[in-house]
Amino acid sequence: MDIRQPQSLLEFQQMFPSELACAAYLEAIRWPGGFACPNCRACDKAQRIVTRPRVIRCRHCHRDVALTAGTIMHATRTPLQAWFLGAYLVATQTPGVSAVQLQRQLGLTRYETAFQMLHKLRAGMVRPNRDRIGADWPVEVDETLVGGRTKGQGRGVHHQSTVAGAIEVRLRPLGVQGTKPHRAVYAGRLRLGLVLENVVKGAVVRTDGWGGYDDLRHLGYAHKPMVLDGESEKTEAHLPMLHIAFSNLKTWLLGTHHSVSKQHLPAYLNEFVFRFNRRFYPMTAFASILGIGMNVAGPTYRSLYDGEWDHCAH
Numbered sequence: 608m609d610i611r612q613p614q615s616l617l618e619f620q621q622m623f624p625s626e627l628a629c630a631a632y633l634e635a636i637r638w639p640g641g642f643a644c645p646n647c648r649a650c651d652k653a654q655r656i657v658t659r660p661r662v663i664r665c666r667h668c669h670r671d672v673a674l675t676a677g678t679i680m681h682a683t684r685t686p687l688q689a690w691f692l693g694a695y696l697v698a699t700q701t702p703g704v705s706a707v708q709l710q711r712q713l714g715l716t717r718y719e720t721a722f723q724m725l726h727k728l729r730a731g732m733v734r735p736n737r738d739r740i741g742a743d744w745p746v747e748v749d750e751t752l753v754g755g756r757t758k759g760q761g762r763g764v765h766h767q768s769t770v771a772g773a774i775e776v777r778l779r780p781l782g783v784q785g786t787k788p789h790r791a792v793y794a795g796r797l798r799l800g801l802v803l804e805n806v807v808k809g810a811v812v813r814t815d816g817w818g819g820y821d822d823l824r825h826l827g828y829a830h831k832p833m834v835l836d837g838e839s840e841k842t843e844a845h846l847p848m849l850h851i852a853f854s855n856l857k858t859w860l861l862g863t864h865h866s867v868s869k870q871h872l873p874a875y876l877n878e879f880v881f882r883f884n885r886r887f888y889p890m891t892a893f894a895s896i897l898g899i900g901m902n903v904a905g906p907t908y909r910s911l912y913d914g915e916w917d918h919c920a921h
């Protein structure tokens with residue numbers, strides 16, 4: 608079954624006018640081949656209960672199944688319509704939304720509800736078993752420092768985090784009608800995190816001359832370091848795509864989120880990668896978040912703060 612994607616805010620409003628409409632959409636995403644009871648495995652059509660839109664009743668074993676059990680919306684008291692609008696805003700707005708903006712837009716009483724909702728939505732931004740990049744295109748690899756503006760504590764280096772990145776350098780097809788003949792290459796998919804976890808073996812990997820990358824050849828990569836070292840302008844010319852992505856990352860962290868603690872940084876990196884890789888088709892991102900989010904659990908309040916929550920590969 609095709610999951611319909613709202614193409615505008617107006618269409619979004621028409622598609623999701625009620626809790627029931629949201630629940631039906633979640634059901635279609637969770638059971639694309641039709642409802643299968645997690646209790647008795649029967650595939651009979653489920654019974655809807657009009658007064659309890661989040662629950663469906665199995666016609667076979669008569670057990671109630673919570674639509675959101677085990678998903679990013681597990682045991683939520685927030686209306687599904689608020690979740691949907693939150694997912695829509697965070698997916699389709701170019702800079703995303705901050706927790707303060709989300710709280711205001713959804714009319715939530717507590718900031719914490721908006722903050723946690725965004726973190727749970729971020730769990731829906733990492734596809735499980737995501738593939739590695741580099742099979743089809745050369746990859747630029749580099750590291751950067753982010754953060755370092757903790758309120759009242761100046762710009763201490765100890766507040767900064769090292770972020771490693773890899774990005775595909777794609778060749779624009781020549782002679783395609785309607786495209787401006789500006790740059791021959793453009794940035795493909797981005798990954799933030801360790802090279803081994805994010806780039807396929809055998810990939811052409813471009814780096815600067817830093818000795819830390821000497822191992823890449825032994826690890827099975829076609830390593831192309833820049834021999835001339837030291838001049839940042841030359842490094843940027845050698846790794847142009849990644850430097851633009853890093854620069855956008857820093858602007859986004861400061862601009863939309865003001866500053867981000869080290870503890871929560873991995874979740875924000877996930878969101879940035881998700882946003883960057885869907886920048887040409889943001890309207891599909893809404894259904895992506897809900898689609899992944901219906902199949903993974905989100906962080907609980909406790910796991911967000913005691914560091915137990917694993918943000919997955921970022």
Ligand SMILES: [Zn+2]
Nearest residue numbers: 644647665668
């Ligand atoms: Zn059943």
